Amino acid sequence: MGTRLVLTSAATAVLMVGGVSAAAMAPKTGPAVKTGAEAARxxxxxxxxxxxxxxxxxxxxxxxxxxxxxxxxxxxxxxxxxxxxxxxxxxxxxxxxxxxxxxxxxxxxxxxxxxxxxxxxxxxxxxxxxxxxxxxxxxxxxxxxxxxxxxxxxxxxxxxxxxxxxxxxxx
Missing domain, CATH: 2.60.20.10 (Crystallins)
Incomplete structure (x- = not known):
């Protein structure tokens, strides 16, 4: 598997690793939610x-x-x-x-x-x-x-x- 740079538009480049973009490989997390104690601190x-x-x-x-x-x-x-x-x-x-x-x-x-x-x-x-x-x-x-x-x-x-x-x- 190789790494290649794919131009997706004139202003955006996506790093492809083995056919999957680095953005797609990033873990999906929601916004950080603070508990009451964390918010108070x-x-x-x-x-x-x-x-x-x-x-x-x-x-x-x-x-x-x-x-x-x-x-x-x-x-x-x-x-x-x-x-x-x-x-x-x-x-x-x-x-x-x-x-x-x-x-x-x-x-x-x-x-x-x-x-x-x-x-x-x-x-x-x-x-x-x-x-x-x-x-x-x-x-x-x-x-x-x-x-x-x-x-x-x-x-x-x-x-x-x-x-x-x-x-x-x-x-």
């Missing part, structure tokens, strides 16, 4: 935020990037001084955030230390913004070298008080 922070009710006024924290697998913590109180103290709306979530959504109507500042301490590092997220991968941020110094798994507290602030902003607009 592919959802990103923008899609997740857009799926929330417009009246929802929370910040959402996720342990992994891209706001995947449903939120792990949320807060609508405008502040939580210690994610690990068992008080407030965010409990047992100290140093666990990998991504976040600010679905509130306030600018929120996040801190690497508890009690909004200036001894650590901090950043702000505007209302209606999200951060898909906290590990992409940081300046390489102390705990700010990697923001992922470094957040310990947050509070609502006046935007003029912020020294840096992270995040992308939801819309």
């Amino acid at each position: 592919e959802k990103d922070c923008r899609a997740t935020a857009n799926s929330l009710p417009s009246s929802d006024n929370h910040i959402y924290l996720y342990t992994i990037s891209n706001c995947e697998n449903g939120h792990d913590a949320k807060d609508d109180s405008t502040a939580d001084r210690d994610y690990g103290d068992g008080k407030g709306q965010i409990k047992d979530f100290d140093n666990r955030a990998g991504s976040l959504i600010n679905h509130s109507d306030a600018t929120v500042e996040f801190y690497t230390r508890t009690a909004y301490s200036d001894k650590g590092d901090r950043f702000c997220v505007r209302p209606g913004h999200y951060v898909t991968k906290l590990y992409m941020y940081g300046d390489g110094k102390d705990e700010a070298g990697n923001w992922s798994n470094s957040i310990s507290s947050h509070r609502k602030v006046d935007p003029s008080k912020c020294k840096r902003f992270f995040g992308w607009r939801i819309n």
Whole structure:
């Protein structure tokens, strides 16, 4: 059996292998169908935020990037001084955030230390913004070298008080 090139039209050539075209030999498969779990994993922070009710006024924290697998913590109180103290709306979530959504109507500042301490590092997220991968941020110094798994507290602030902003607009 030989291989030959057959001209089927002026613009198309078909590779023939033993009298059968290579296209005919290719396996026939239908479109890839994603399961519910696969589709959920592919959802990103923008899609997740857009799926929330417009009246929802929370910040959402996720342990992994891209706001995947449903939120792990949320807060609508405008502040939580210690994610690990068992008080407030965010409990047992100290140093666990990998991504976040600010679905509130306030600018929120996040801190690497508890009690909004200036001894650590901090950043702000505007209302209606999200951060898909906290590990992409940081300046390489102390705990700010990697923001992922470094957040310990947050509070609502006046935007003029912020020294840096992270995040992308939801819309």
